[in-house]
Amino acid sequence: MSVYITAIIDGFRLLLSGSQDVWSIIELSLGVSGSAILIATVIGVPIGYFLGMTRFGGRWALILLVNTAMGFPPVVVGLFVFMALSRSGPLGELGLLFTPQSMLIAQVILAAPLVAGVTTAAVAGVPRDLRLQLRALGASRVQEAWAVLKESRRGVLAAVIAGFGGIISEVGAVSIVGGNIEGSTRVMTTAIMFHVRRGEFGLAMAWAMVLIGIALVVNAVLTGLQNAGVRHER
């Protein structure tokens, strides 16, 4: 077990030393994934609300599309974004490949369907009778929509947090489109891969501990959201 203990001590030392290298990578990770989840929320919540609340012809096809996008392997998303941003790709002229922006794009594509999908479920889970009651109290369409969204805010929040946890832990897409360039696109996950391969367990462990911390917080918040379930009975 000594290999773990050594690595954990080294990891703590690196984190506490305030080494610029370690913290700049954490900063980049948080920055890219944080921005990505924000954008994904702005895109995903309205789509999810729309899919969950309204009944129209192609609705099931759209829900299937969102679900399929949710289940897309991240490496495949990475491949598609890479191709789009590569010199011969449709967006190649923007020169975004191997930049933080390219990772942001990949993460938005990964997170938005998740946010939309879970929002759909959360909104659809608001009891029909509650919506009828709101309507029967004179809510306009906009007021009804707002109230429904407020009622399902736990589900939406859960989607956002789970999405953040997912993309900050993800490595396939960011390593493909980011390229793990030190000081530019090296994030925590790609850094871990890089250093493990070189046997630098202390460095890898430093970021692993931060990632585990994030995972614990995400898990705690999700558990909390589940347990404090909305009560409609009264």
Place this chain on the structure above:
Amino acid sequence: MSVYITAIIDGFRLLLSGSQDVWSIIELSLGVSGSAILIATVIGVPIGYFLGMTRFGGRWALILLVNTAMGFPPVVVGLFVFMALSRSGPLGELGLLFTPQSMLIAQVILAAPLVAGVTTAAVAGVPRDLRLQLRALGASRVQEAWAVLKESRRGVLAAVIAGFGGIISEVGAVSIVGGNIEGSTRVMTTAIMFHVRRGEFGLAMAWAMVLIGIALVVNAVLTGLQNAGVRHER
């Protein structure tokens, strides 16, 4: 868009050509992930059943543990398995690092908590009154357990299928512990990363299409399981 079209055509050609290289990697992926999900099911279902059905003191702590394990970043799991199997690690003498077995271990660790967690929820979702009814018809503890498991089989099946979809698409852990060695530990996801980096979009697209196909099937099965929800009302 031509970059996509070219890659898709190339991908199809490679798949249909029956090239040994392409198919052996697909075989290895399916073999490792299939074995992993089998083992994870055997481990996870009893744990999940136990957590969902019985009430005991440390139950919530155990559920929290399972949930935390579910949320663990795959690269971190990869790091831990790598350290265990590395020469200086506790299992270093087995010489499993960079073998398919190492990937299998990592994937079991990734999938088992998921299977256990979803089984817990599925089993706990069987209405208490149904269990009382079974008991009141004279079911012994074992008969009651079996009937409950049968009632929640959709949820368990969903967990298994989602777990399979997750580990076969995963790249962080397998690339760390497997090392992406051609002809030995190169699976679909690591192959995609490898070939994208080299601009070999046709090869990458071949595996991406297989992965997408698997994702579509997984998604379709999950949707089907959700829609054919169990009816207890009658």
Place this chain on the structure above:
Amino acid sequence: MSADVATPARTAAVPLVVGEDIVVRFRKRTVVDVARIEIARGCTYGLLGASGAGKSTLLRALGLLERPTSGRVLIDGVEATRRDLTIRRGIAAVFQKPYLLRGTVADNVAYGLRLRGVSGTERAARVSEALERVGLAGWQRQSALTLSGGEAQRVALARALVLKPRLLLLDEPLSYMDPLLKRGLTAEFASILASENVTAIYVTHDQDEAAVVADRIGVMREGRIVAEGDPDEVLGLPEDEWVAAFVGMEPPLRGGVRATSDGLATIDVTGVTFYATTTLPIGTGVLLAVRPEDVTIYEAGVELPLGSARNRLDAVVAEMRPGGGTVQVVLDHRGTRIAAAVSRASAKELDLKVGARVVAVFKATAVRVRASA
């Protein structure tokens, strides 16, 4: 029941709500199919029927909460839909579950007013008034989630009444209550509805509730209205056999008026003579029925007490259906059947059993009569 303050002319003119050819289908199944229904101003209309009869669906269509598959709803003679927010805001509803929102009682009662942009001071005044009307004066600051079922449902009623709706929808508002609570709240709701002079549609599967609350009753079955009229008519003389069974009566008898004098008619029902108070002329074909509560049973051959009970019928006990405090005894006189509700003590004392010979006694005023079609 409620004293309508509108002028007779306006009242007579247009019913507040008219539904025309309302059809609602879910997945090809026709849930509601009603050619015409009218809700008069100031009246509480009771929609009665078994579950699955389409009562709630019809209510939601008439209340502009959901668009029917086809047909139109006129409010005040003008066609209206879910999109007409102004008209919709004249309608409020109380459902089975109160569905209170997080927050205080006052927050909940004020919710609809806030949606309408009513100012804070007016809101407070109206909330306080509405709470008083439902017997919860001063409960404003109580948390809505700590209320008992009965209290919560009163808050839900206050939340609707505070909007001073022209039309109030009540969809089984008391069906989740215990019998004891329900009995009290039914009377309370009835008196509030009567004193508020509000027009209401009250959906229930409980005929006793409908009898207490409604000025007019429509009985629904399989999406259609199979009986409609005053509560006394519908519950006292149901034409339809199914409706009769639903309200706990034998099917009505058919007869003809043979003689009349001073408002007392002699009616012949296949050889059996009934006396009833009616002004229908001689020769009229009639339907007639007696509520079991109005029939008293005596031992056969006993000297009957004097009194105003004109009708005396020798009969045989054909069936006994034990109820709670009373036993429903079906009596047969050569094929003519009426039912009597007898208290358990009386049934025991009279030693009633199937085949026993008895005399059924009931007043002429208790015989309900209607000209048959």
Place this chain on the structure above:
Amino acid sequence: MSADVATPARTAAVPLVVGEDIVVRFRKRTVVDVARIEIARGCTYGLLGASGAGKSTLLRALGLLERPTSGRVLIDGVEATRRDLTIRRGIAAVFQKPYLLRGTVADNVAYGLRLRGVSGTERAARVSEALERVGLAGWQRQSALTLSGGEAQRVALARALVLKPRLLLLDEPLSYMDPLLKRGLTAEFASILASENVTAIYVTHDQDEAAVVADRIGVMREGRIVAEGDPDEVLGLPEDEWVAAFVGMEPPLRGGVRATSDGLATIDVTGVTFYATTTLPIGTGVLLAVRPEDVTIYEAGVELPLGSARNRLDAVVAEMRPGGGTVQVVLDHRGTRIAAAVSRASAKELDLKVGARVVAVFKATAVRVRASA
């Protein structure tokens, strides 16, 4: 109600089920707290109470489905728990929802037999017999998921009866039914329970249902049994004021036997004289009550018909509570209150309103009397 085939000695010896000091707590809240309850062999015990009173929880404890926080359950005089599978297999239950499993009606009815390893041919025979008893002969191959609510609940009853249980638990088996269906099924269940000679515990919140089904009734309130006895006793002369209100009566009156002759007692209740049939000796302090169904109202001053109705009481209408077919009229005679159930037609004819002067008439046999503690 049911003719017990056991020898009197065995019957007298030990009740089939005894609960001693049964306490159930959920999260520190005491849901059930019953010192002793006995269910006699062949008897249907009705547990009556509002929802949340702890009826179902007590039922589950007595039926060995859930272990109480403390206390013990004796079956046949022997302490038993959930772990005693053999004893538990003598107990079967029907709940609110039928909870049928996927498959045919026969699969469902046979389920418990299969759990017990009963052979296929015997299973088929017993299933067919059980289905016949619940009126579903020949329904074996029907899919269980296509049944109506009433049919499904009959299948659930057959599934329990097929096991020939020594104890049958019924937990509000009819509470999800419509009134019409419920009325029919209540009578049907009562007759099946009586003819099966099974010992049963029947939980309900509906006193009418309890009156029809039960041989003995326990009324629960807040986890305790607050009244227990024959249905006539509990529903006809409830001691407790809350129980009286719950079963729709005024609280009982207190008086003393002043004179007796030939089984007819003259009872003095604060200056008012009641006649009752009782053999209690002179001087006994008594509780007495009259069911509203047994009280007839006449106009004050009217010449009363002759008859066996000994009790005549001048009174003032203190309160009117409209019910379905009848109006519950509370009468006051200088502070002594009784209630009368009057049909709507009579109430109208008598022009009853609060403050009206009337005469209340009821038989001596209708006055229920019990020596007070």
